[in-house]
Amino acid sequence: DDVISPLIPVVGGTTTVPLVDGTQVIYANLDYAASAPALEAVAARVTEVLPLYASVHRGAGYLSQVSTALYESSRQSIARFVGAREDDVAIITRNTTDSLNLLAGVVPAGGRVLVLDVEHHANLLPWVHSRPGQGHSATILPIARTVAETLQALADELARQPYALVTVTGASNVTGESLPLDRVIEIAHAEGARVAVDGAQLVPHRGFSLAESGADYVAFSGHKTYAPFGAGALVGRRDWLDAGTPYLAGGGAVRDVRTDRTVWQPAPARHEAGSPNVIGAIALAEACEQLAALPAGALHAHEQALRDRLVTGLSGIQGVEVARIWPDSDEPVGVVTFTVPDHDPGLVAAYLAAEHGIGVRDGRFCAHPLLAHLGATGGAIRASVGVGTTSEAVDRLVTALSAYLSAGARSTYEIVDGCWAV
Numbered sequence: 001d002d003v004i005s006p007l008i009p010v011v012g013g014t015t016t017v018p019l020v021d022g023t024q025v026i027y028a029n030l031d032y033a034a035s036a037p038a039l040e041a042v043a044a045r046v047t048e049v050l051p052l053y054a055s056v057h058r059g060a061g062y063l064s065q066v067s068t069a070l071y072e073s074s075r076q077s078i079a080r081f082v083g084a085r086e087d088d089v090a091i092i093t094r095n096t097t098d099s100l101n102l103l104a105g106v107v108p109a110g111g112r113v114l115v116l117d118v119e120h121h122a123n124l125l126p127w128v129h130s131r132p133g134q135g136h137s138a139t140i141l142p143i144a145r146t147v148a149e150t151l152q153a154l155a156d157e158l159a160r161q162p163y164a165l166v167t168v169t170g171a172s173n174v175t176g177e178s179l180p181l182d183r184v185i186e187i188a189h190a191e192g193a194r195v196a197v198d199g200a201q202l203v204p205h206r207g208f209s210l211a212e213s214g215a216d217y218v219a220f221s222g223h224k225t226y227a228p229f230g231a232g233a234l235v236g237r238r239d240w241l242d243a244g245t246p247y248l249a250g251g252g253a254v255r256d257v258r259t260d261r262t263v264w265q266p267a268p269a270r271h272e273a274g275s276p277n278v279i280g281a282i283a284l285a286e287a288c289e290q291l292a293a294l295p296a297g298a299l300h301a302h303e304q305a306l307r308d309r310l311v312t313g314l315s316g317i318q319g320v321e322v323a324r325i326w327p328d329s330d331e332p333v334g335v336v337t338f339t340v341p342d343h344d345p346g347l348v349a350a351y352l353a354a355e356h357g358i359g360v361r362d363g364r365f366c367a368h369p370l371l372a373h374l375g376a377t378g379g380a381i382r383a384s385v386g387v388g389t390t391s392e393a394v395d396r397l398v399t400a401l402s403a404y405l406s407a408g409a410r411s412t413y414e415i416v417d418g419c420w421a422v
């Protein structure tokens with residue numbers, strides 16, 4: 001923990017929240033998989049660059065020149081953070097959902113896309129519901145019982161018919177698990193298919209390199225990578241991105257416009273029409289630089305210890321079941337989903353927040369097919385960790401949950417407009 005201690009989230013540490021009895025308690029943030037708090041260094045960087053705020057790319061003024069340089073160097077930091085190759089292009093998007101929808105729009109006409117039903121809706125729906133003008137079609141492969149069987153099913157399907165793209169999660173937002181990416185990439189490439197990685201849960205926690213892995217695309221979100229909301233990225237092979245239909249039509253994406261024809265820019269400008277989120281990109285780049293400066297494996301070790309502690313604690317509580325997709329998957333990232341049979345997950349989560357100041361998430365986590373596969377159509381509870389998570393927060397969750405169950409189901413909470421109320 002000493003190694004990662006220079007990274008300080010702005011929320012956490014001393015942030016207090018009110019309990020239902022009116023007292024204040026230090027917030028136990030166990031919801032990093034939804035959004036991670038910005039780092040102090042990121043907040044400082046935003047404060048530093050805010051006075052330089054000016055339009056990018058088209059302004060001749062000094063501040064426009066500075067903002068343009070900062071925006072473009074942010075693109076480079078973001079690309080470097082995910083190990084972009086020389087020919088790769090980094091497009092600044094709003095988030096992972098935006099990135100994957102963008103990619104769905106540039107798959108060459110007629111291309112087939114293979115996706116597993118473990119995916120977050122962001123890596124499922126853009127492939128299944130193609131928009132007018134998009135030429136791809138998608139096959140959804142059902143989850144098999146083991147990783148080995150799932151890889152075999154993937155290989156069989158790829159051998160059965162040609163695919164343009166296999167798109168796969170780097171780490172599940174429900175269980176933290178993943179297929180071994182090196183094997184997926186090897187199998188897909190052997191059959192001539194490219195591989196896109198939904199890096200939303202992988203990139204901020206384990207790091208990821210396009211060059212080292214050989215993957216073709218990666219998508220991730222700033223707000224899960226210790227930067228504020230509003231910026232994300234799609235990084236990968238240039239050819240589809242240069243040739244594909246521009247994601248948005250408008251200023252900045254074009255080279256020349258006449259009333260009867262439009263000449264589009266190549267990527268990245270081609271897909272970044274409109275005034276970009278300059279501050280968001282700078283913030284995300286700063287978060288990437290901060291994470292990249294950590295010694296290799298330090299964050300992974302910190303999160304792994306917390307995850308192990310959480311799983312051991314939860315497994316010791318009668319009735320609590322920790323969800324796993326595959327018994328033979330590699331070490332998951334720091335995301336743990338569990339069910340408490342016969343208890344409404346929303347009410348358990350409300351109790352944890354209202355009486356113990358613990359922030360977890362409940363529901364179906366935008367992964368309805370996976371939750372159905374796990375037998376949790378009524379939802380589950382998810383705890384997730386990151387920079388700034390303490391073992392005290394993990395222990396508080398385990399103790400609170402034990403107390404809840406030993407005291408029997410409480411009916412003093414209800415959910416009103418998505419929030420708990422007594």
Ligand code: PMP
Nearest residue numbers: 095096097120122173200201221
């Ligand atoms: N993929 C995964 C694995 C995720 O966890 C999430 C966010 N929960 C997304 C995609 C979508 O990210 P965003 O909401 O930032 O677009």
